[in-house]
Amino acid sequence: MTEATPSCSQFQHHHAAHCESGVASALLTNAGMPISEAMAFGLSSALTFAHLPYPRVNGFPLTSYRLPPGMVIGRLCRRLGVRMRRERFRNADAGMRALDEYLDAGRPVGLQTSVYWLPYFPPDMRFHFNAHNLVVFGREGDDYLISDPVFEEVQHCPAADLRRARSVKGLFAPRNLIYYPRTIRKDPDWTRMIRASLRASCNMMLRTPVPLIGVRGIHRLARKLRKLPGRQDPRWARMYVAQIIRMQEEIGTGGGGFRFMYAAFLEEAAERLGGHEALLEAADSITRAGDGWRDFAAAGALLVQDRSGVDYPDLADRLEHCAELESEAFTLLDRSFR
Amino acid sequence: MKKSEVPQEENRTYGGLRKAVYARDESGRHSVVPSSGWRAEEAATEMAVALFREAAESARQACREGRASPMMVHMYARRMDPPTLAQATGLATWRVRRHLRPGPFRRLPRRLRKRYADALGLSQEQLDRLPDD
Numbered sequence: 001m002t003e004a005t006p007s008c009s010q011f012q013h014h015h016a017a018h019c020e021s022g023v024a025s026a027l028l029t030n031a032g033m034p035i036s037e038a039m040a041f042g043l044s045s046a047l048t049f050a051h052l053p054y055p056r057v058n059g060f061p062l063t064s065y066r067l068p069p070g071m072v073i074g075r076l077c078r079r080l081g082v083r084m085r086r087e088r089f090r091n092a093d094a095g096m097r098a099l100d101e102y103l104d105a106g107r108p109v110g111l112q113t114s115v116y117w118l119p120y121f122p123p124d125m126r127f128h129f130n131a132h133n134l135v136v137f138g139r140e141g142d143d144y145l146i147s148d149p150v151f152e153e154v155q156h157c158p159a160a161d162l163r164r165a166r167s168v169k170g171l172f173a174p175r176n177l178i179y180y181p182r183t184i185r186k187d188p189d190w191t192r193m194i195r196a197s198l199r200a201s202c203n204m205m206l207r208t209p210v211p212l213i214g215v216r217g218i219h220r221l222a223r224k225l226r227k228l229p230g231r232q233d234p235r236w237a238r239m240y241v242a243q244i245i246r247m248q249e250e251i252g253t254g255g256g257g258f259r260f261m262y263a264a265f266l267e268e269a270a271e272r273l274g275g276h277e278a279l280l281e282a283a284d285s286i287t288r289a290g291d292g293w294r295d296f297a298a299a300g301a302l303l304v305q306d307r308s309g310v311d312y313p314d315l316a317d318r319l320e321h322c323a324e325l326e327s328e329a330f331t332l333l334d335r336s337f338r
Numbered sequence: 339m340k341k342s343e344v345p346q347e348e349n350r351t352y353g354g355l356r357k358a359v360y361a362r363d364e365s366g367r368h369s370v371v372p373s374s375g376w377r378a379e380e381a382a383t384e385m386a387v388a389l390f391r392e393a394a395e396s397a398r399q400a401c402r403e404g405r406a407s408p409m410m411v412h413m414y415a416r417r418m419d420p421p422t423l424a425q426a427t428g429l430a431t432w433r434v435r436r437h438l439r440p441g442p443f444r445r446l447p448r449r450l451r452k453r454y455a456d457a458l459g460l461s462q463e464q465l466d467r468l469p470d471d
Contacts, residue, residue: 015358015370038360038368058386058419116417117459122353124387128422152356152372164459170425242385249379260339260360264368287362291339294378301378304385 001081004031004181006107011137013147013154017257019133020072021046022149023110026135028082030108033184035080037149041066042265043193044076045200047258049326050213051221051244055171060243063221065258069112069131069172073179079193083183088175092167095176096159099136099144102178108137108147112174117165120148120155125250131172136162190272195337198269202334205326215330218323222316229312241315242304245297256293256322263287278336285329292322341371349375351383390417398468407443408468412458415469426457 011030014037016022021041028035041047046067053061066072077084089095102109115121115129138145143156157165166176205214212220221244228237248256266283270276296318303310341361356372363369394414400406413423420438424431429450436442437454446454448462455462 015372017358017360017370037370056421059421122351122355124351124353124383125355127386127417128426150355150357152358168426169428169457170422242382245378246382246386249382257359260368264360267367283368287339287368294339297378297382298376301381305381 001083001183002032002186004033004184006031006180008103008106008108008137011108011135011147014149015152016149017261018066018072019149020069021076021261023133023135024073024076026147026149027108027110027179027181028080028184031181031184033080033082033181033186033188036264036268038261038264039268040076041072041258041261042201042269043079043197044072044074045079045197045204046072046075047201047262048204048213049215049217051217051224052212057171057247058243060240063244063247065248065256069133073110073133077181079197080188081185082181084179085182086177086179088177090175092163092176095166095178096163098178100139102180103136103139107180108135109178109180110135111162111166111179112172112177113162113165114168114174117161117168118148118157119161120146120151120157127250128168128170129172130168130170130174194269194272198333198337202330202337205330206334215323215327218319218326222319222323225312225316225319237312238304238306241300245300245304248293248297256290256297259286259290259293259326263290276336278332282329282333285325285332289322289325289329292318292325296322344371344373345376346374347376347380349377349380349383351375351380351387387417390414393419401440401468404440407438407440408466409443409454409458410438411468412460412465413438416458418458423454423457427453429453 007030014026016037021037024040025035025037048067050064051061055062073084087098089098099109111134113132113134115132116126135147136144137147140156142159144159144162146155146157148155166174208214208216211217228240263283263286266279266286270279296315299310299315299318303315339361341363344359344361352375356374358370359373360368361371394411397406397410397414401408401411420434421431424434437446451462451465455465
């Protein structure tokens with residue numbers, strides 16, 4: 001275990017597909033342990049599918065395509081053997097003072113924030129989602145310099161807005177969270193970590209004890225979609241589908257974006273392990289599953305807008321197609337890495 | 339998805355932002371490609387935005403007719419619903435619903451008014467007035 005060597009002046013902003021894996025990759029790379037976003041995401045075994053009756057989001061079940069907020073970084077660090085320091089503050093001002101102290105010491109830190117109160121977000125994308133992640137790596141006047149992985153460029157944010165975004169209450173309340181890697185590994189055993197993460201992902205997708213998660217969860221949602229039109233009033237049913245698609249598109253980085261990122265991880269893993277046919281084959285299936293999710297979202301959007309040509313059984317078929325491809329990919333990985 | 343298939347359909351809700359997407363390049367490997375968005379997401383986001391806008395409009399009407407408090411308009415204008423506002427203030431949902439009625443809203447103690455104003459990012463004076471738009 002080695003002391004982390006963070007540096008604000010050396011900090012490099014990268015455009016990433018997902019906030020949490022993007023922040024993990026940025027912070028660890030800055031601390032002296034280069035790791036790509038896809039590798040960070042894959043090693044945390046964060047890929048999943050879940051359709052849960054609770055907690056409700058806008059009155060509808062929660063659909064998720066990755067682990068709940070916080071767990072991506074948590075599991076990644078456990079697997080890497082990296083120690084992440086996490087501090088929460090009851091008092092918003094204390095949280096801002098701590099942030100300033102870290103910046104003065106030249107240490108970039110990760111923060112959890114609400115999306116709604118960040119002024120640099122486009123107005124139509126500002127919703128009350130409290131588990132956004134970003135890195136602060138400096139100040140310029142009253143503004144903080146923010147490396148938000150979702151954006152291409154470095155953003156500026158006034159102190160008052162950042163304070164509010166960090167101290168909101170509600171579901172996934174950030175409670176002024178600050179985190180940063182304290183120690184890193186100089187010579188991580190990539191082979192062992194990759195194997196462990198693949199096994200964890202296979203268990204998650206193929207062998208969950210509850211039918212709401214993994215491949216079984218996808219099949220279950222497909223069955224539910226088939227039954228929707230008969231049971232509910234049409235407007236409610238359409239909003240139900242709209243909610244699933246929004247969770248996939250806005251919060252889930254778009255069109256099965258996590259599937260494409262996982263495919264990128266599998267390719268990188270194959271390289272690390274010195275070429276591995278099963279990994280590349282699985283990457284192929286996952287990529288096609290990602291295309292399947294894209295297809296599902298496109299069809300779902302048509303249905304929501306009440307255009308003709310798509311009905312609920314159609315949507316369910318598309319979902320089942322995704323389920324089959326994911327089942328294929330993970331069964332293959334399961335056989336190769338048990 | 340190949341690099342050439344990455345949607346570039348200028349999603350209106352992005353406001354010029356581009357999101358990172360993983361796509362296959364010529365050699366068949368995945369890498370990050372910026373995408374200006376696509377229709378499906380635009381439709382889903384716009385539907386959500388429109389629902390809040392409609393709710394705010396009908397709340398404004400109800401407020402003019404004395405059936406709702408101005409706070410109801412503020413709530414929807416901030417893209418919140420009663421459960422969200424309840425979580426943001428730490429109050430029970432039924433109390434928030436009650437405070438959305440004109441009578442109970444008028445009788446709100448200072449302390450609660452401040453709590454609502456803070457959660458909605460408004461001053462206490464603004465809470466009584468209807469927002470512009």
